Amino acid sequence: MERCGQWPADSPWLREAFAALPRDRFAPQRLWRWDGWAYVPVDRAADPDGWASELYGGVSSAAVTQLTGGLPSSSLSAPGAVADMLDSLRLEPGHRVWDVGTGQGWTAALSAWRAGPGLVVSSEVDERLAGFARERLAAAGLDAEVRTGDATRGGVPGGGQVDRLHATYAVESVPWSWVEAVRPGGRIVYPWGRLGYVALTVADGGAGARGWVHGLAQFMGDRHAPAQATDGPAAHVAVRAGADPQVRRVLDRDPAGLEDWDLRFAVRVAVPDAVLTTEQGPEGPAVLVHDGALSWAEFRAGADGRPVLLQGGPRRIGDEVMAAWDQWERLGRPELYDYGVTLTPDAQWAWHGSPDGPRWPIAQPAPAGR
Structure with missing residues (x-):
């Protein structure tokens, strides 16, 4: 991270948190490597060097931790992307956080290290993954709650609102329940569909949310959304x-x-x-x-x-x-950072330059109950 200049200057706490909570403490004993034809297992006991190389392959490399039907269904996200997204979250001690998509529990752990005991609740649709994350969080001495459930179809586990929502899986459109879950002035950071991630601020009164694209990222999608086309x-x-x-x-x-x-x-x-x-x-x-x-x-x-x-x-x-x-x-060959997203209860759209600039609609499912 240091050699690649990946530590966010505005969030020095991330370097301390990464050192205190290294990825290997949240990695399963088996990872999966793409050999050009299929994913093959890399077991820590049989090949410790290969396992470590897969886990620490680079700041932009995710480590695949689970397959479903021969395709990745969970991973430890790339360290560079995790650091960038948590920097965009503007997380401070005392914030209540909803970590959406627990996976192995690493991002929930980093958030809990920053926010403090009892302030992070994480949602995971896969009970096996949720159990694994609970074990790893407890072993790290962190007080963070993991609930099993589908975060795209409900509010904050346990009720109430949070100051920050951090999603670890990609959605093309943001569930309106996520906006309702965050206090006005709070932040939502999420991977946007096939490419990019966005940081939104919830408006006064909770009437909407908007914000800018903050970087490139490619994350696994919501398991219940229509399957995204595969690459390659x-x-x-x-x-x-x-x-x-x-x-x-x-x-x-x-x-x-x-x-x-x-x-x-x-x-x-x-x-x-x-x-x-x-x-x-x-x-x-x-x-x-x-x-x-x-x-x-x-x-x-x-x-x-x-x-x-x-x-x-x-x-x-x-x-x-x-x-x-x-x-x-x-448009003058704009950078990705020149784009943003606006959400309202009835529509979502991307824009260029400013919220009043050129816009593109984002398809979204009908709100629950309609």
């Missing part, structure tokens, strides 16, 4: 299913431009279900796009060396990506 060339191949392109056209720009993370974030805002993957080929990088269902596109060099767009399926998702790219250019 294999997922694109599955959507394309061997179909020939229905549309082919020459482009006036280099597809390599789509490797810019600020542009990718702009595409994420405008076309939230588009999955972009870069594949290296003999003619250079190709950007593959799909929607996780039936539509796909490929930005690549053509046979004559000129860039081309190929696409197929019921929607022209490549054209949608191009439109988002054009809009990003017209």
Whole structure:
């Protein structure tokens, strides 16, 4: 963290908390490593060095701790992302905290170290994970409560309101119950869908919440939400299913431009279900796009060396990506930090520059009871 400059300057307490509560105290004896084809187990007893390398692979590396159906369903989040998000939470001693998505209990532990005894309650939908986290929190001597339940469908366990809400799994739209759970002036920090995380401040009277995008992050999604499309060339191949392109056209720009993370974030805002993957080929990088269902596109060099767009399926998702790219250019190629999110009881939207600037609706489920 020190070598990479990852310690947030405004939250020096995080360095102390990380030292007091290292990740290995909250890691299970088995982790999972991607070998290029599938996830394979890495057991601490059989391969302690490999286990440690997987756990401390880097400040931007999560450690997979659980598989469901062969795919990751829980992890210890990347240390850099955890530090950034807790810095954005602006957590102070005495704050009451709702930690949403306990996992192995590490973020609940860090929050409890800062807030104080009896002030952190954490929700976990998986009873086995909840039990594991309770054991690790108790072993660390921390007074933090772990409740089993679905945080996207209810309020604060035990009732009342909190000063801070920190989510460790991604949601595209924020449950309104989360806004109701936080006192006016309080903070909500959450991973936003496929990419990015947002820090919101709850308005006076609890009438809404808004705030800025604070960084890049990719987290596992809500288990009860519609499944998100998976990343990687294999997922694109599955959507394309061997179909020939229905549309082919020459482009006036280099597809390599789509490797810019600020542009990718702009595409994420405008076309939230588009999955972009870069594949290296003999003619250079190709950007593959799909929607996780039936539509796909490929930005690549053509046979004559000129860039081309190929696409197929019921929607022209490549054209949608191009439109988002054009809009990003017209806006002056903004950074991801130039975007924000506003929530009201009836609508949610992303915006650029200011809450009154260009906006994009965020799809949300109907409020409970409607």
